[in-house]
Amino acid sequence: MRKARQVTLSDIAQVVNVSKVTVSKALRGHPDISSETVAKIKKVAGELGYYPNFMARNLSSQRSNTIGVIVPKIAHSFFASIIESIYDAAFENNYEIILTVSQENADRELRHIHSLLSMRVDGLMVSISQQTIDFSIFKTVRERGIPLTFMDRVVDDPQFNRVMVDDYGGSFSAIEHAISVGYTKIGHVAGFQHINIGRSRYKGFAEAMNKHNLPIRPEWTVFGGFGENDGYLGFKKMCSSGEIPEFVLAVTYPVALGIYRAATEMGMKIPRDIDIICFGTSASNRFVSPSLTYIEQPTVEIGKRAFEITLENIRKGDQFEPKQIILPTTLVLQDTCRKKTAGVRENIAAG
Amino acid sequence: MRKARQVTLSDIAQVVNVSKVTVSKALRGHPDISSETVAKIKKVAGELGYYPNFMARNLSSQRSNTIGVIVPKIAHSFFASIIESIYDAAFENNYEIILTVSQENADRELRHIHSLLSMRVDGLMVSISQQTIDFSIFKTVRERGIPLTFMDRVVDDPQFNRVMVDDYGGSFSAIEHAISVGYTKIGHVAGFQHINIGRSRYKGFAEAMNKHNLPIRPEWTVFGGFGENDGYLGFKKMCSSGEIPEFVLAVTYPVALGIYRAATEMGMKIPRDIDIICFGTSASNRFVSPSLTYIEQPTVEIGKRAFEITLENIRKGDQFEPKQIILPTTLVLQDTCRKKTAGVRENIAAG
């Protein structure tokens, strides 16, 4: 099976006996060409199995009709769902998406940015890795005039387009809910503080605690990454301090699963010994036992809005003003944190 | 922020006062150029913020160093995991991946193939959608000499590269396990029979049943898609027949979750009223109650092997002989299907 030479515009032109310019125009629906000619050309193009060469087309037209996307992970329903939503939006708008995955690794993220710039994508949509500390590349991207939209995990600078969720409010209401249920010994398996979601979620937690005059105990506040293992390690560390809280807020769904694993390993029952709420969910949460009460993040909306903003930015170019969007979150009650259970026995013993 | 003109080879050439060819060679590490010149050029390139233009490079070199990937879904841990594995392999080999998602839709799949061919990808890796019936485009791709590797969901033709798992064996041993545990009333929420995985899994089920002289009851064998809702509908349909089986084999993990949902809705308890095994799993399975005993598919291996084969095919071109790989599956025992529970009470009543 020898790699056949590509069919080009000229091949078609030769057969139809017109110039390649005519063919190019005809195939793109340019109004110049007579419908007869167009029909003839299309017919031949079909017979020959012609595919326009994306590279050549973009090189000469100086645009790619392509948007580059960088996410930290995909085997995680939060991102998977955002990505599906981006693909849907792109498909409708006849845009191509080039998806890259940083695997929470800053080097890899940087390398992907370089590739995408090389490909001359028309725009970039990114959710930064949990390791990313140096944001200078993003400034460079902006200086080059390439539209850039951050999603969820953003760079702290309103000059960029950003689509976020109300992390602060989500945390705050989750903690208030836990308090309303009767908990006072409250901890937080938190995210890195150099990432906005880690920061805002912590802040919501802290301010809700303050408002209700509850102490924020350092042993009950552990900081780390956003994956399952981080939750596992974080909760173990928290427990190693001796006394454990009655309730923890988990910074992500995978972190909550890690806490489940750690708790199970230590012979603790949820919510009997430790109760939980987390950010985000997954398709199987309803069958998880106990299913997690969670702060819902509008993933489809994030992807859709981020795409729209990026597209608008591409189209308007210089005229475009950076946009900030903060989408609301909702607390979805499931099995955990329905009423105070953890710590109840101790209190009885004590009282 | 005006879109700055790109920095090109010529710009660098002008500054360093050499020809653009020299610059091109220097930047690609071609041995021709003196190390002094190389150093000078690299320095200037850095200062100017030069990025090679992928389009131009590929257009002139006639290769893209890019592999196109098409999967039916990504918000599903089976595919998400395969994809991560492909990205890892590609990253190591300095290849770019262009990922597209068909959303189980054949039209969309076809359109993606066209885009990918337009982009002149060096190779293609695909897992077909559950709707795909017309395989002619894949033959076209082959005829054009573009390396193509199917993953998991394949076209029934050994002329293509294919990386599959032992679906037949997986089903067979799952059914034998269920029988060994004591079940005789066995059903299958099966996949479409025009897709290889649906077929092979059904076949393994059927032959295991035959071997043990158990009847395959049509009411207990429902066919459909591979998503959660398909499981939900399939199981409801199965139950509408009146008598229900003691045990079902679910064709995928999402289908099993759909069965959980349907069962819960109908007031049935798992495994007390209906016991289950399924193909595949997810990160949260260990916390699902009861956690599903499942047939493990080596997703990382699928992605890795498929990438390697595609790469080898690209490199060898004509010399390459199509490869078939069937990876083994393992039955992983969890909470479901440990001992006969479903149907037990009836038997007691009857006996």
Next chain:
DNA sequence: ATGAAAGCGCTAACAG
């Protein structure tokens, strides 16, 4: 309505 000329940014082949 059609086409000739020029060029997108780069690499390959060959010459000096």
Next chain:
DNA sequence: CTGTTAGCGCTTTCAT
């Protein structure tokens, strides 16, 4: 070691 010449396949003026 360095540079010249050509051309990848397409689109974009600008003539005709």
